[in-house]
Amino acid sequence: MAQAIIGRKIGMTRFFLEGGKNIPVTVIQAGPCIVTQIKTIATDGYAAVQLGFEDVKPRNSTMAVIGHDIKAGTAPKRIHKELRCKDDAEAGVFTVGATVDASILAGVGYVDVVGISKGKGFQGVMKKFGFKGLTATHGTERKHRSPGSIGSHGTDRGHGAKIKKGKRMAGQMGDDQVTARSLDVVKIDAENNVILVKGAVPGATNGILVIRAATRLYKRKAKKLVKA
Amino acid sequence: MNRSEILASIIKSQMKPAEFFPTFSPGDTLDIHYKIIEGEKERTQIFQGVLLSDTGAGVHRMLRIRRIIANEGVERTFPAHNPRLVKIEVVRRGDSRRAKLFYLRERFGKSRRLRDQRRGLKHVAGQTATGRESGG
Numbered sequence: 557m558a559q560a561i562i563g564r565k566i567g568m569t570r571f572f573l574e575g576g577k578n579i580p581v582t583v584i585q586a587g588p589c590i591v592t593q594i595k596t597i598a599t600d601g602y603a604a605v606q607l608g609f610e611d612v613k614p615r616n617s618t619m620a621v622i623g624h625d626i627k628a629g630t631a632p633k634r635i636h637k638e639l640r641c642k643d644d645a646e647a648g649v650f651t652v653g654a655t656v657d658a659s660i661l662a663g664v665g666y667v668d669v670v671g672i673s674k675g676k677g678f679q680g681v682m683k684k685f686g687f688k689g690l691t692a693t694h695g696t697e698r699k700h701r702s703p704g705s706i707g708s709h710g711t712d713r714g715h716g717a718k719i720k721k722g723k724r725m726a727g728q729m730g731d732d733q734v735t736a737r738s739l740d741v742v743k744i745d746a747e748n749n750v751i752l753v754k755g756a757v758p759g760a761t762n763g764i765l766v767i768r769a770a771t772r773l774y775k776r777k778a779k780k781l782v783k784a
Numbered sequence: 785m786n787r788s789e790i791l792a793s794i795i796k797s798q799m800k801p802a803e804f805f806p807t808f809s810p811g812d813t814l815d816i817h818y819k820i821i822e823g824e825k826e827r828t829q830i831f832q833g834v835l836l837s838d839t840g841a842g843v844h845r846m847l848r849i850r851r852i853i854a855n856e857g858v859e860r861t862f863p864a865h866n867p868r869l870v871k872i873e874v875v876r877r878g879d880s881r882r883a884k885l886f887y888l889r890e891r892f893g894k895s896r897r898l899r900d901q902r903r904g905l906k907h908v909a910g911q912t913a914t915g916r917e918s919g920g
Contacts, residue, residue, distance in 0.1 A: 566787045569795050570843050576819070576868030583791055750790055762787070 558646060559660055560639045560768035561586045562609035563751065565671070567761050571742055571752060581742050581752045584669075586658040586767055588749055591650045592628040592636060603641040605650050608633030609764075629653040635764055659746035666738040666770035666777060667751075671758035675731035684729045734758035738770040738777050798843045799865050806872060810835050811880030816849060816862055817871035828870060831860060834878065836885045840864075847872075850888065857889060 563586035571581040593606035612634040614622055622632045630653065641647040650656075661667065681687040681703040689701045703726075707719050740754035757765060773781065785793065808814060816831045833851030836859070840846045845864035850857060862869055 564787070567791045569791065570798065570863075571794075572798055572863075572865070572867055575821070576866050578863055578866060583794055585787055585790060748785060748790060750794070752794070 558649065559664055560766060561656055561658065561660055562589050562607050562635055562637050563587065563765045563767050565757060565759060565761055565763045565765055568756065579754055581754055582757045584751045584753060584765060584767060586749055586751045587656055589656040590628060590630045590633065591652050591654045591656060592625055592633065594647050594650060594652055596644045596647065603644050603647040604638045605641060605647050606636055606638045607656060609635040637766060657746060658744055658749040658751055661744055661751065661767065661769065662746065664741055664769045665781065666773060667741055667753060667767050668770050669736045669739060669753060669757040670766040671734060671763050673730045673732050673734045673758045674760050676729040678727060679729040680726045681724060684726065685724045738773045795843050806874050808835060808874050810838055810883055810885050811878030812874055813876040813878065814849060815873040815875055816869060818862065819868040819870055832875060834888065836888065837883065
């Protein structure tokens, strides 16, 4: 968690790089956050840093949250998120009550952005998983978008002729936690706590995001870093 | 700054000032001065042609220009706010009744040209509504 922060998606626009290259960017309000709690292996069994983001009116909060945030010496926060650390030492870099702003990501080339994707409701397998459906003709009636068979022959033996666990079927799509990995950081404006990231990030405008330094790079981007 | 102001300020920082753009509309012939990089060197190239469409709001504004090179129609779409686009000049005013002039692609010869616009020129600074200039 050495380099992570809570943010809010503001929207997308166009950005011209030096030399005139024209790229799509997502504008993210990142922080300022307050460290509201530090969890250690001794007391909690794991190490983590809890950040609070955005003030909330006390009357819109609960006594439990207000009391929790008073311990960190701050006004109640709307969003609290725990960010896991490898060990106590990594979490120990932070102190309770300290402010974390967008400058924590300074020097980071690529970030992962975690958000809740837009809900699509109950969807069939064609939209949800890209199944091909059945044929349009050749006598197919009333099941052009159906998944077809979902199992047989003892469902490949060993499943007691039951449907396999995790079989892809129609159901709720979206409204899931999604991580967009290794997005390019275009610009960090520490003064206004604004980060510009290349491309789209999960979720709707005004959605809550966690932005962290990329944990793992795609090969192509990793190669580019080595070259630079 | 609230969130919408942040977005607005970023968009504004990417945009050219309004004074950069002379008054023009689809049908006009424009000179687009565009910086290109040739190997190490940077130089300005001029692309002259008829403005077919002017779409997109704010920083997304796009100018579609058509010109004829060696009897072959060539169209380029320029992002109006790209920093490499350094200057726009109006060469000729064309009289057009519509906003998208894609029908010009099917035209050849004389009919490809639009009449010189000499009426209702109130919106064009420095031009009068009287008299026809030669050429065009």
